[in-house]
Amino acid sequence: MHLPPLVQTFVLHFGEMGSRWGINRTVGQIYALLFVAERPLNADEIVERLGVSRSNVSMGLKELQAWNLVRLQHVPGDRRDYFATPEDIWQIVRTLVEERKKREIDPTLTLLRELLMQEAGTEGERHAQARLGEMHDLFELFAGWYADVRRLETERLVQLLTLGSKVQKVLEVKDRLVRLPGRIGGRAAKSDIKPTD
Template identity: 65%
Template sequence: MKLTPQTERFVLHFGEMGSRWGVNRTVGQIYALIFLSEHPLNADEIAETLGFSRSNVSMGLKELQSWRLVKLVHQVGDRRDYFDSPKDVWEIFRVLVEEKRKREIDPTLTLLRDTLIEAPADQAERHAQQRMKEMLELIELSTAWFDEIQRLPPETLERLMRLGSKVQKVLGLAGKLRGGAGPDR
């Protein structure tokens, strides 16, 4: 597979972004290549196109599978494993957010809940626990909101996201209609 200059720029950029998102550069580039490909790719095609060792590609594919960003597919008459990414970008977005939550948010919630069960020993610890309680409440509120958003059909979610700051105006108007002050008091 030959990369066009445009595709190569995207693949290289995704490698750089991957390292900022918690995966190594190789994994980011492998994902970008699979994402852009018109058809599923096997590990040899990926290694040859990107100039990576076969073992590096295999490890990268395992990581992408653990993130549920690529899936294994087979082709009739071919014993090799092929890899494809979900076609719907909304599905990819949801999977990424779910995986980030499972790997980063959920352990933090567990730690906060476990820590807040313990009785504080002194004033400094009471203060620390109060701050942790505030953080726990914020994260729980955010995750509950995200759970609701997650259940929306992609079309509705897209419309909601396109509303942007108009949502704040609608909420402000709703508050004024109820007789109270809006969020922009």
């Protein structure tokens, strides 16, 4: 691996973090390398800089493409494939949110729906089902949030994230205004989740 020290530190870190983020080391390193690169890189350049096998890079790039985290580009007069990360970091956020939803939330949501349809035999199963119902509502809420985030344009997304704990004040303001004639704020959100604290 020969890279400027700053880049190398970053690339190695991303490789290590990969396992916490659900990708493997090489995939993390490739992504980090492309992220800081000044121009698109081809597979052999990645092999050269990371010191891993060609086939590993090929598989890593395939996975990053499946995640929609890298874009394939072509350099005129060169038939090799060149890869780059989207420059807009907010596009990356939307992509990650979408993929996480698909992988970490949707499958469980599907299963929970199925289990809630079943007939509970024993007392224990009835209790389990009640608990699964709570989890289902929670997962639905998250799924909706993720879906919303994906659709928001950048400026609104920044606002939503910046909002955080200020939500209280903002909503107070809204509630007050919504009660005025004219109804700007839209209808109240349905919520079958009962707060317990």
